[in-house]
Amino acid sequence: MHFTSDNASGVPRQILDALARANDGFSPGYGAEDGMERLRDRLRLVFEAPQAEVFLVATGTAANALAIATHCPPWGAVYCHRHAHVEEDECGAPEFYTGGSKLVPLEGAHGKIDPAALATRLAGAGAVGVHNVQKGMLTLTNLTEAGTAYSPAETAALAAEAKRHGLPVHLDGARFANALVAQNCTPADLTWRAGVDVLSLGGTKNGLMGVEAVMIFNPESRPDSPWEFQLRRKRGGHLFSKHRYLSAQMEAWLEGDLWRDLARHANLMAARLEAGLATIPGAQLVHPRAGNILFASFPRRAHRALQEAGARYYLWPFDQTLDGALDQPVSCRLVASWSTTEADVDRFLERLAG
Amino acid sequence: MHFTSDNASGVPRQILDALARANDGFSPGYGAEDGMERLRDRLRLVFEAPQAEVFLVATGTAANALAIATHCPPWGAVYCHRHAHVEEDECGAPEFYTGGSKLVPLEGAHGKIDPAALATRLAGAGAVGVHNVQKGMLTLTNLTEAGTAYSPAETAALAAEAKRHGLPVHLDGARFANALVAQNCTPADLTWRAGVDVLSLGGTKNGLMGVEAVMIFNPESRPDSPWEFQLRRKRGGHLFSKHRYLSAQMEAWLEGDLWRDLARHANLMAARLEAGLATIPGAQLVHPRAGNILFASFPRRAHRALQEAGARYYLWPFDQTLDGALDQPVSCRLVASWSTTEADVDRFLERLAG
Amino acid sequence: MHFTSDNASGVPRQILDALARANDGFSPGYGAEDGMERLRDRLRLVFEAPQAEVFLVATGTAANALAIATHCPPWGAVYCHRHAHVEEDECGAPEFYTGGSKLVPLEGAHGKIDPAALATRLAGAGAVGVHNVQKGMLTLTNLTEAGTAYSPAETAALAAEAKRHGLPVHLDGARFANALVAQNCTPADLTWRAGVDVLSLGGTKNGLMGVEAVMIFNPESRPDSPWEFQLRRKRGGHLFSKHRYLSAQMEAWLEGDLWRDLARHANLMAARLEAGLATIPGAQLVHPRAGNILFASFPRRAHRALQEAGARYYLWPFDQTLDGALDQPVSCRLVASWSTTEADVDRFLERLAG
């Protein structure tokens, strides 16, 4: 009954096997291995983006911060949701990598930026010339931190507003696979076709040990970006000498659509949780669920029972307490992963039902 | 009828005379001139702070950014009002000087931070350890950007909340003199006695050409601060070789309480504006006035008449338009300075009255 | 015949096995896994440093840059050998992480800082107060970039000079294991007992996929360092969510002294190369060899024959050419690793002998 985070799960057998295969003999490093060539080709195919540049790093924070720093100057404002991971959970990594840009938190229900809030903010930005930070870029997250998903159309609407002001668009896709399989669309639909210029494609939360790809979809529109990205990556200490272990993992992850299967399973387990919750009096969703994350509230009594039974998950927000009126609702975050089992979910629901 | 800003005014005769006197002969530079010694002593006396360290720079942005960077690490959150100058008008200077800290904008009516908003934000900060930016420092502005003033008690309440969390407190005093003479208190009451650790004492908006003092009141509590400040100042390009022209101006400014006289006059002229407005139908204050800044609204018809008569001031917020229904109210900012005349004020009021 | 770098090698079976073991089930992340606790204890034991703080990252550049930034302010000079990895091969990572410090390259034969050069430079530093960058820290590399090793006494002499000026000492130990087994001393002798405050302990070049430990030996002397290191690590994007895969690798590496066995083998293979070279007319060492790296020169004719036979290694310096007089010497770098075989070495020597 481990629902703290999808990054608490391990990796499937296929990934261990890929590491063993990649381990054989000597290999050039720093991304010059054959496997990186194959991975790049495969990602271009999957995203229908033959021009895309692809770079690997090992953490989501690195992917986001490097992608943002490559597309936004130090004096640029980075528009994001007020609960975005880049705003709340990266200890200022974007500010560090950009050299001091300003993240501008925007409102919006259920983790999704309100298009009107973005439009208003952009309309008022830069009114006093050099005295303000300048309009820099837009960054979205899909799945959002509230577990909801932007549709291709919603993504396109926000991206279009950014582009009206000449801004590039970044997508933090730490849970991109979960967002993708939750909807009837292609990877291209959810990214470049909707106006996304650069994607952090997360592998770690979906079955890898620590691999994220940064995809720059239209390098021709900013010809310096790919080289600048590589310099920033090296300078940030994120270029791996034994790079083959990164590319091998992600190659195996794409093989036979494993990545979608893993995400589909995680989403399914979350759906099972959701379905179960719907039948339990006093339990309810805090945000509508799209993928593998669920925000739910139920009486403190049930929380305590679950904790005693060994269930692991975070209260959300963190500052709630388990000491208090037993019939009052407390809210939590439940994250399913590729390795969550039906049995685990059912056991959780049983306990919750009391 | 020039009410755009107090920095559109010149300097009084005494300042020009002081420059001429300081000009004589050769002098050591970089703050080693005799005049700096005298100024330091004088400021310590005026602020009843015999231990205070005093450093000069030429712009308010430099004073604020250097003061903040010396007291807040790169991963620190700088709590400020959402309309603070450091947040809205310095093109990210604090972020640049700190190496990428995060300014956290807080709500509060009339430009003053709501103590509850600060307490709530601090209570929730740092909940997830290393993943968040850490609690860094508090920065207040007095006069505020809305033209209101924090009293010693209000300052102390906010500072105490910050100190409960171990945070240093900075005061942006670009218009400190105006805040001071508006209240029945001493410089010490409004700063260190209320918990302010470091002050940007503004001279430029109150009759100097470009001189601001940074006062560190309790260097013994952070013994590295003064030296660190000096290194940051040099490294930021803000250490003047011909430093005597800065110290001479500020020395003359303190002489015979000139600085308070200048501020008192500016406040008086704003009070005269306020009094006049009160008699004009359709005109009203947007914020209560404390010093030399006034936010007022009156019908668009009156605005247009004033503009045609050559009155200079900013619409506030900037994105209002003078094209539109003539009887609808438009709001503006009016700033009086040491050189504003009664005649100017009266002419303005006449035009406004129509 | 692959001698380009020890990071072109794979990892031994034990490491793959450790990953498989660590993969089981759910685990807390970010260093909170049980394995990290065990690893920390083990490293403290191995280094006889019960107070040491231990943190993991995945690249040597990250380890060095974070260690330096935690111990040197932005205005500090970082004294290093002119061919140090931090100076020549990290694209400015130390400058980036420190916020713009200055690396001061020092002379010294065979990759080792000349103690007199360090003393002279330190004696002259900071003469003009705030105008200069300040004395910041000393960073050594062992094995050096020339393949030589500092002895405990040599390390201690340089560290003592630094400490005379109050400076902390960092050791870039990307090939620390090779330096260690090359000498009759303990890990403690070569680090904290000789005055090293913080160590980058390299695993990647000696049989891991990408794991480096940063050890802060005397956290009590700078009590803020460990927490600051962790914030910088997170902010730099170097904190792994699935941290168990890092700690598991390094735990297995220490198990049964595997790390020393791997390094010993690599050194032995380099010694075999050296012995062979000594018997070949026209071949000679450029630097005395201590560990697993060898700098040698031999006629261009031999280089060409080796290349044709498929031998892989770098000309050193890079800007030499294989086009030219066949009997003229060209110099190269040959690196042996834990996976280099006697057969490979012998084949290389045969070809070289012609």
Add this chain to the structure above:
Amino acid sequence: MHFTSDNASGVPRQILDALARANDGFSPGYGAEDGMERLRDRLRLVFEAPQAEVFLVATGTAANALAIATHCPPWGAVYCHRHAHVEEDECGAPEFYTGGSKLVPLEGAHGKIDPAALATRLAGAGAVGVHNVQKGMLTLTNLTEAGTAYSPAETAALAAEAKRHGLPVHLDGARFANALVAQNCTPADLTWRAGVDVLSLGGTKNGLMGVEAVMIFNPESRPDSPWEFQLRRKRGGHLFSKHRYLSAQMEAWLEGDLWRDLARHANLMAARLEAGLATIPGAQLVHPRAGNILFASFPRRAHRALQEAGARYYLWPFDQTLDGALDQPVSCRLVASWSTTEADVDRFLERLAG
């Protein structure tokens, strides 16, 4: 007998008068005053550069650091003389403003970069792709720190080498006027016609209180530079609200060629010193003199006599001592300024002659 630095001198009457004139009435700030328009036109005329962009700051360090940061990325190498002011006397300001670039000190006699040293360094730069800092820009100083001057031809040769590698060229002209009047050439000859892209034109050392102009000669070749410069200036705290006091000073300085007259006088006084020294046994020049700075050595006995007579100048290098054998030579730096008098020079020479 004050020869420590030209920045120990005051300003001529004309500058005080200009301040008094500029003081009249209200004025727009931040460079929008009429005087800035006139100054810009005048500088374009003087430099025969009708497209040049002109911006003012108050210190030489700010001018240099902002000019460099606008033309060199964080991962760029800034090639400079090893004794350049940017390398030795700005506490790392260029590193701070660029976000961590690396200054690469080059050799060269008498303060002038050896063209061969530059060519060699550039030829070897960037050999290992992303692992190295990249070739960034060239910065020259004229007058140099050794008091010598680059001729237009020498400037052009170095600039051409830089441009062969696609690098922009900056000129630190803290004493540009002195270099100019020392040679039979025009401002254009010594700057853009010789390949200089951006100039720090120093006023402070030549009769102003603290005014430096940054001139970008060919903004069309990097169309973003001027706007980027302005953002960096604001963000660095170097944009003056009461900007009129800067532009007024520099306008008066150019008026009637005052700037050249001041520099010519300073150079003349240094020439007088030089001529006198030539007649004194035991005294000799350390570097050939071009402008207003003189490096000379003479017996310690004479130094002590001069000090006792109240002469003020720096031993150069700083770490020499006045305690020691009286007949041994000690070296010093003597700087003449616009306000140095013949009487002062002669008195100095008399004392020196004994």
